[in-house]
Amino acid sequence: MSEGAVLDLEQEFGLENPVMPYLRQDRLPHIWCPGCGIGTTVNCFARALTESGMDLDQIAIVSGIGCTGRVAGYLNLDSFHTTHGRAIPFATGLKLANPALKVVVYSGDGDLSAIGGNHLVHAARRNMDLMVVCVNNFTYGMTGGQVAPTTPLGPTQTTMPFGNFENPFNLPFLADACGAVYVARWTVFHVRQLAKAMKEGLQKKGFAFIEALSPCPTLYSRRNRLGDGVAQVKYYKERSTVKNGADTKEVGLSYQGDIVVGKFVDRERPTWLDAMNDHFTKVLGDTYTPYGGAHGQD
Amino acid sequence: MHADPKGVLAGIHFMDGDHAACEGALAAGCRFVAGYPITPSTEIVERFASRIPKIGGVFIQLEDEIASSIAIQGAVWGGKKVMSVTSGPGLSLMMEHIGYAAMTETPSVWVDVQRGGPSTGLPTLPAQQDMMQVKWGSHGDYEIIALSPNSPQECFDLMIAAFNLAEQYRCPVFFMMDEVVGHMTERVAIPPADQIEIVERKWTTKKPGEFTLYATTATDLVPEMIKAGDGYRVHVTGLTHDEKGYPAMNPAAQDSLLRRLRNKIRANAEKLVDVRLDGIEDAEVVVLSYGITSRVASAAVDAARAKGVKVGHLRLVICWPFPETLVKAIARRAKALVFPELNLGQMVLEAERVVAGKIPVIGVPHAGGTVHEPEVILHKILEVAR
Numbered sequence: 001m002s003e004g005a006v007l008d009l010e011q012e013f014g015l016e017n018p019v020m021p022y023l024r025q026d027r028l029p030h031i032w033c034p035g036c037g038i039g040t041t042v043n044c045f046a047r048a049l050t051e052s053g054m055d056l057d058q059i060a061i062v063s064g065i066g067c068t069g070r071v072a073g074y075l076n077l078d079s080f081h082t083t084h085g086r087a088i089p090f091a092t093g094l095k096l097a098n099p100a101l102k103v104v105v106y107s108g109d110g111d112l113s114a115i116g117g118n119h120l121v122h123a124a125r126r127n128m129d130l131m132v133v134c135v136n137n138f139t140y141g142m143t144g145g146q147v148a149p150t151t152p153l154g155p156t157q158t159t160m161p162f163g164n165f166e167n168p169f170n171l172p173f174l175a176d177a178c179g180a181v182y183v184a185r186w187t188v189f190h191v192r193q194l195a196k197a198m199k200e201g202l203q204k205k206g207f208a209f210i211e212a213l214s215p216c217p218t219l220y221s222r223r224n225r226l227g228d229g230v231a232q233v234k235y236y237k238e239r240s241t242v243k244n245g246a247d248t249k250e251v252g253l254s255y256q257g258d259i260v261v262g263k264f265v266d267r268e269r270p271t272w273l274d275a276m277n278d279h280f281t282k283v284l285g286d287t288y289t290p291y292g293g294a295h296g297q298d
Numbered sequence: 299m300h301a302d303p304k305g306v307l308a309g310i311h312f313m314d315g316d317h318a319a320c321e322g323a324l325a326a327g328c329r330f331v332a333g334y335p336i337t338p339s340t341e342i343v344e345r346f347a348s349r350i351p352k353i354g355g356v357f358i359q360l361e362d363e364i365a366s367s368i369a370i371q372g373a374v375w376g377g378k379k380v381m382s383v384t385s386g387p388g389l390s391l392m393m394e395h396i397g398y399a400a401m402t403e404t405p406s407v408w409v410d411v412q413r414g415g416p417s418t419g420l421p422t423l424p425a426q427q428d429m430m431q432v433k434w435g436s437h438g439d440y441e442i443i444a445l446s447p448n449s450p451q452e453c454f455d456l457m458i459a460a461f462n463l464a465e466q467y468r469c470p471v472f473f474m475m476d477e478v479v480g481h482m483t484e485r486v487a488i489p490p491a492d493q494i495e496i497v498e499r500k501w502t503t504k505k506p507g508e509f510t511l512y513a514t515t516a517t518d519l520v521p522e523m524i525k526a527g528d529g530y531r532v533h534v535t536g537l538t539h540d541e542k543g544y545p546a547m548n549p550a551a552q553d554s555l556l557r558r559l560r561n562k563i564r565a566n567a568e569k570l571v572d573v574r575l576d577g578i579e580d581a582e583v584v585v586l587s588y589g590i591t592s593r594v595a596s597a598a599v600d601a602a603r604a605k606g607v608k609v610g611h612l613r614l615v616i617c618w619p620f621p622e623t624l625v626k627a628i629a630r631r632a633k634a635l636v637f638p639e640l641n642l643g644q645m646v647l648e649a650e651r652v653v654a655g656k657i658p659v660i661g662v663p664h665a666g667g668t669v670h671e672p673e674v675i676l677h678k679i680l681e682v683a684r
């Protein structure tokens with residue numbers, strides 16, 4: 001559909017796309033390809049923002065580099081497009097400087113689990129109060145379709161020209177094992193569930209990790225003859241099983257195989273900041289003023 | 299404005315340079331440090347970790363220098379004054395984020411307690427081998443400021459200057475210590491808070507909607523700043539960006555941004571001259587030095603004078619930007635420059651560039667591991683004075 005057709009619809013029926021107020025409209029059109037699922041996840045995120053009822057001035061979004069790394073730039077929030085792999089440590093500094101902010105990290109599988117993998121595991125271990133949305137399209141889209149730590153065994157990538165022989169990460173298992181207090185996986189077929197997970201993630205105190213499986217029709221699908229974006233969404237629909245509370249060890253993905261989706265982990269652990277405050281209050285007594293609130297002053 | 303008394307440990311102390319640097323940062327208002335342990339800088343973060351809970355702020359030891367060097371920038375955009383602390387190998391890991399700080403104009407102080415390199419090199423022994431790395435180490439064109447203290451007292455005093463410069467110019471400011479300055483213990487006088495001048499962040503007075511993130515009409519070319527959570531809904535990116543902060547992938551945007559980033563330092567270069575001059579007026583030979591080497595050079599200068607040589611001493615307190623006009627003026631009068639450094643020739647290249655062959659510029663290189671013998675510098679002074 002052309003851009004004009006969308007605008008006509010709006011003019012004719014006086015309907016504004018409900019996502020529009022959340023977007024920097026002066027930055028549109030976006031860079032994502034037709035059939036890409038990243039925009040769908042942004043739709044879900046906008047719905048989660050609406051339903052959470054949170055003050056948008058108190059939400060900051062931090063992205064790394066890559067196709068999903070561009071999300072921050074399109075959202076009408078305080079937004080930070082950082083360096084490759086380093087969205088989580090940037091977000092850590094932002095959150096600790098102003099604990100009143102809800103800080104969301106929104107990035108891709110390569111950014112978060114390859115170059116940024118060390119930060120992912122340590123932020124989960126610390127239970128840093130961040131919500132991490134990881135859009136997993138099994139490939140490096142921005143650079144042209146190279147193998148990622150999430151690429152299942154089998155498919156061809158430009159740097160695995162004869163098919164991938166490297167074992168992939170099972171991201172929910174990784175996040176769970178490292179201590180994330182909320183872990184979920186949905187696909188861009190599951191828009192309601194994904195939006196709900198994002199809303200829960202926004203409201204969760206502690207490290208929340210949400211994996212959103214998304215097609216990359218331009219590179220991953222085309223190179224492997226998997227059809228267009230719609231074909232991948234059909235695959236998600238046909239092969240996904242909802243198993244809330246599933247053992248994350250069992251939710252690894254295979255090439256075009258069965259997909260387990262659901263909310264796998266939802267538990268309580270003290271956040272890094274709560275642990276710091278509790279510990280210092282205990283050991284330092286009156287000499288310590290608990291740190292927190294807006295700008296860390298109260 | 300004056301320093302917040304909570305961070306000022308006023309009084310006379312006997313402390314090493316690492317500890318004094320930490321006290322300088324606290325007095326300057328630093329309330330967030332992310333770090334990773336590395337010799338010989340670790341005492342700075344150790345002290346910060348033990349002092350900050352009672353002052354109000356955060357120390358976090360992160361998983362590596364890469365994380366530390368970007369976490370501090372998140373904290374800046376959350377409203378804090380920040381520093382990170384490291385030594386050569388850690389500095390190498392931080393390079394990408396030095397570029398990010400330059401590109402996003404994130405005021406930040408980067409402490410480098412230099413040790414011998416390359417690679418793991420000499421972890422416990424001094425060098426001044428990172429002087430070119432801090433100037434040129436991250437990819438792309440950008441400008442930085444670098445200060446070089448030569449005593450624990452200066453680790454305190456100049457650290458406050460470093461924080462003030464970071465706020466004033468919104469660029470990475472390097473604090474170039476070395477193992478000897480970091481570990482030597484001397485008298486450090488910390489004045490009361492009301493005698494410490496602090497430069498506040500250049501907060502905007504504009505309201506959301508009227509504010510454009512990187513627009514500036516100021517003569518210093520430095521835009522005003524905001525922090526996340528105040529309703530401005532800004533976008534910050536390491537991509538080439540326009541005045542709104544939006545990505546702008548075109549040569550015109552690149553040209554205008556990079557020239558402003560360069561010119562906000564270069565056009566203010568004369569204001570950024572901080573040197574200590576000793577007898578250069580009628581000097582035939584002028585010794586240039588910085589950091590710990592300046593103390594050895596002073597001994598050599600005194601010895602040369604005792605032998606009747608007209609020798610002056612120019613110590614760089616701010617190494618970058620290099621005091622180009624001043625050194626050019628000296629080159630019109632003096633017969634030669636002698637430039638000892640604890641490296642095999644780094645800042646001497648800048649002196650050579652500035653002097654442009656008018657007079658000889660004689661380096662006194664040293665690979666690091668200890669300081670120069672004053673005699674080596676003296677010998678060079680006598681040689682060129684003949």
